[in-house]
Amino acid sequence: MTTSNGAPILNKNDVLTTGVRGTILMQDVVFMDEMAHFDRERIPARVVHAKRAGAHGYFEVIHDITKYCKADLFSKIGKQTPLFLRFSTVKGEMASADTVRDLRGFALKFYTEEGNWDLVGNNSPIFFILDPILFPNFIHTQKRNHQTHLKDANAAWEFFSLRPETLHQMMHLFSDRVMHGFGSDTFKMINAEGVPVYVNFHFKTKEGIKSLKPCEATRIGEDPDFYIRVGDEHSAENCPFNAFDVTKIWPKGEYPLIPVGKLVLNKNPLNYFAEVEQAAFCPAHIPGIEFSPDRMLQVSLTPPLEKEVNLFNGRIFSYNDAHFHRLGPNKNQLPINCPFRSRAFNTQRDGVASYNNQGAAVNYHPNSINGPQEVKCAKIVGDRIAAGDYLNFDQPRVFREKILCEEGRKNLVANIVDGCHCALPFITDRLIQNFEKVHPDFASMTRKALEEKRKCTKEEKHASSL
C-alpha cells in the first residue's frame, strides 16, 4: 500500500498524533493524502443520463455500404472496429431506479482509424422536441421539483400539453415499444464520389423488443444488428414533413432499413469510474460522416436545402460544453475517450491533467518544423473562407518608405536581426523573401546584417570557449 506519490504506508489505521489523546499532526501526510483526495472524489454528474452501465465490444461490417459512405469503418466486409457503449436512463439522478418509465440512452464510441466516432442515441428513433432551445426547460420538467425535490407531474404534463411536438415521443414512451438503439438525429453520409445521402442509424436487438415492467430489472438487449435508413436530398425535399425533424419517423415503406453489420458487446468494464463515468460521447465527433439540417444537431448549407439553414448549434455545442464542465479540458486524453486507433496531434497544450502533452512537437500553426499539418483529404461540406485580402505588402511598404527616415529604416533592420538571428536559416530565408516583396533594399539590408550578426556571434562563442 502506498500514498498517491508512491511512498509505502506502514500504518493506515491510526492517524499521527501528539499522544493517545493528543491532536492530529499536520505532518501526517498519509492522512492528508487520503483525506484531500477523498474530498475531491465526486465530479459533476451528467445533467441528463446520469444513471448508467457500460460495455465494451466491437462492430463488424457484414454488408457493403460504400456506395453510401466513405467512412473508414464501413470500408470492407469483415472489418471490425472496437467500441464502448453506455446505456443510461435520462431523467433520474445517479442512484435512481433502473425500472422507471423513461427513455434509455444508447451512446456509442467507435474507436475508428480516422478518430473516434460518437453516436449518442436513444432507444427511440424520435425525440420530444425539435428545437434545441427548448431542451433545458423540457429537462427541468422531467426532473425533481426544484422546491420540493419530489417528482412533479404538473411540470411534466404541462410541458407535454403545451408543446404538441412532444406527443409522438410521449406516446412511444408510454407504450411498450422501446428497446432498440437509434442515432435519432439525421446525419449525412458521403461516398467516395462525393454523393450525399441523409441517414438514420438503427440498432436492432437480436432479443427482440422487450418492455421494462415497473419493479422489474430486465437486461437491455445485447448483440444488436446495425441498420441504416437513407434518403437522398431530393426525397428529403419532397418529404411531406420536415425530414430533419427528430420528432418524426421516416416512413418504413419509402426508406427501408439497409443492413450494415453487427454490434457485439463482449466485455464488462474493469473500473466503473474510469470507463463508464468518465466516458464522454459527443455528437460533434463524426469522422467520415457529416451533419444534416437536423436542427437538434446543426446547420447544413448544402443546396438545394438553403431554406433549412438555421443558426443553432444544438447538441453539437452542448455535449462538449458539458464534458468541459465534468471532466476538464483534457477529457479526450482519458483512456476511455482517447482516439487510440488514430492519434490526436494538434496545437492544444497544458490545462488541468494534461497526460499526453505531445512531447516536443511545436504548439503553433502554421509551422514547418515537426508540428501538426492540415490533412487535405479531410474536407467536408462548407467552406472556411479566409477573411484577409492578401494585400500584405502595400502598407508595410508605405510605412518603410514614407514614415521611416533613413536612420529609422536601418534601426528597423538592426532590431529585426537582433530578434531573428538565432532562428533556423530556412526560417530567416523565408522572412527575407517577404521583405523582398516590401522592398528589395529591405531584403538585401536584412540579409547583410544577418550574415554579419551570425558571424560575430559565432566568433564570440568560439572566443568564449577558448
Ligand code: HEM
Ligand atoms: C447526454 C444535451 C438531445 C441522447 C446529454 C448531456 C447533455 C445533453 C448536456 C450530458 C453529457 C455529459 O455530461 O456527458 C442534449 C441537448 C439535446 C439533447 C442540448 C437537444 C438539443 C438528445 C437526443 C438524444 C440524446 C435527441 C438521443 C438521440 C443522449 C444520451 C446521453 C446524453 C444517450 C448520455 C451519453 C452518455 O452515456 O454519456 N445530452 N441532449 N440527447 N444525451 Fe442528450
